[in-house]
Amino acid sequence: MATKDPQAPHLARLAALIADETRAACLLALLDGRAWTAGELARHAGVAASTLSEHLGKLVAGGLLTEERQGRHRYVRLADARVAQLVEDLAAQVTPATAVRPRNLRESSAGSAMARGRTCYDHLAGRLGIAVTDALTVRGLLRQDTGFALTDAGLGWFDSAGIHLERTGRRPLARACLDWTERRPHLAGVAGAALCRHALDAGWCVRIGSERAVKVTPSGERALGELLGIEAGALW
């Protein structure tokens, strides 16, 4: 019959971009939301620079990455929030099935820093992200029982905290993103991104090293306690 859905080739091509271990490692690394150079990614993935260059060509051509050339460097980042969401969703689908266990102390401590707090593209994740999401929920600022949306009180909270929510085109104000360490949804979307940016700008938390992991500062603990009633214990 060979009817086949006309979407099938396109779907397969998109999945094929992610179906290579080296490219997958690049996409996961780029989930930190920042731009990496081709060389950094090559070292991270453990392949020759020439090999990685070809991979980047495919990912850019496929629309998953955007590039920005600066001098002799090629900076590359995830194309947009939709791509980030896609990679997150795929990663979340995979984690429950085959639990990722650390094999040595180094991985273990790096893993626990990631589990404590990290960025997930442009919003907060890990126990930190969950703590914030839960605090918003119990205070009636975020509604999770019938879906996932900010309440009117929630809009007011962002306003009074001085965090501006730009109602841009298609991106939803609030969206659930499945946390792959906590296995529960945390806040993403415009509000999640704005909150994360504010947290970094205001020094509530800082990045650890050059990875995705973040840690809460003393002033951040104070701010989260005052604004959301989060106790320091919830962040460990």
Added chain:
Amino acid sequence: MATKDPQAPHLARLAALIADETRAACLLALLDGRAWTAGELARHAGVAASTLSEHLGKLVAGGLLTEERQGRHRYVRLADARVAQLVEDLAAQVTPATAVRPRNLRESSAGSAMARGRTCYDHLAGRLGIAVTDALTVRGLLRQDTGFALTDAGLGWFDSAGIHLERTGRRPLARACLDWTERRPHLAGVAGAALCRHALDAGWCVRIGSERAVKVTPSGERALGELLGIEAGALW
């Protein structure tokens, strides 16, 4: 360095399952939410039965499909709503980039029936799905401006319409699913599934042939008009 994210191999393996055109065609066909036999899928995809058998083995082993043997038939369906969502999300990512245009009259009329109304795994999609979602929104039953969630009035509406919403484990009551013909979100999740099931049970709409497409019946037009104020014109 060869550090690499430990998730990378798993992510790549999952994507590889979808990265084959024949398997992608199967997954898209199975988006109708029903169980297909191996033979049906082989004919649909245009490959030998032996080839398809191997594909099904991989998809089942990978957790994307579940199988149910009945006599000499092997029935197979999407494993759960999460898998369906994943396939939908990938398909939605692909469609905007390369617009799928019908090439002949047959595809075109089949396409327009699909565009008018169809099921998307277990909920309504196409102009029908959008019309329902919009009607819920303008009546204050569904909130889309700050996320995507039913309102308290919305819970009451479902109750008074006699549609029971089972608050099961992890699945959200309401979730946005991007419609790939309308390019806008429609209602998915527990509420979307319950509404679709009720619409089929109550004869509001019926399936066309053996595909995903559905059409609204005269009694369905009446019911949608009375319960949600949807005019018949919005369904064409």
Added chain:
DNA sequence: GGAACCTTTCGGTGAGCGCCGAAGTGTCCG
């Protein structure tokens, strides 16, 4: 201009995988 550096292009190699047809297993039905 020359040296160091990042990236890209190119040829060649090897492994993986989708495909088929033929043969085998199991089920249903007359």
Added chain:
DNA sequence: CGGACACTTCGGCGCTCACCGAAAGGTTCC
């Protein structure tokens, strides 16, 4: 019991693609 049917297993073929090293193209800095 025997034939039709649905599916699976197996061997073999051919293509795709990730990988590398060597060489070339640009950029920056001295």
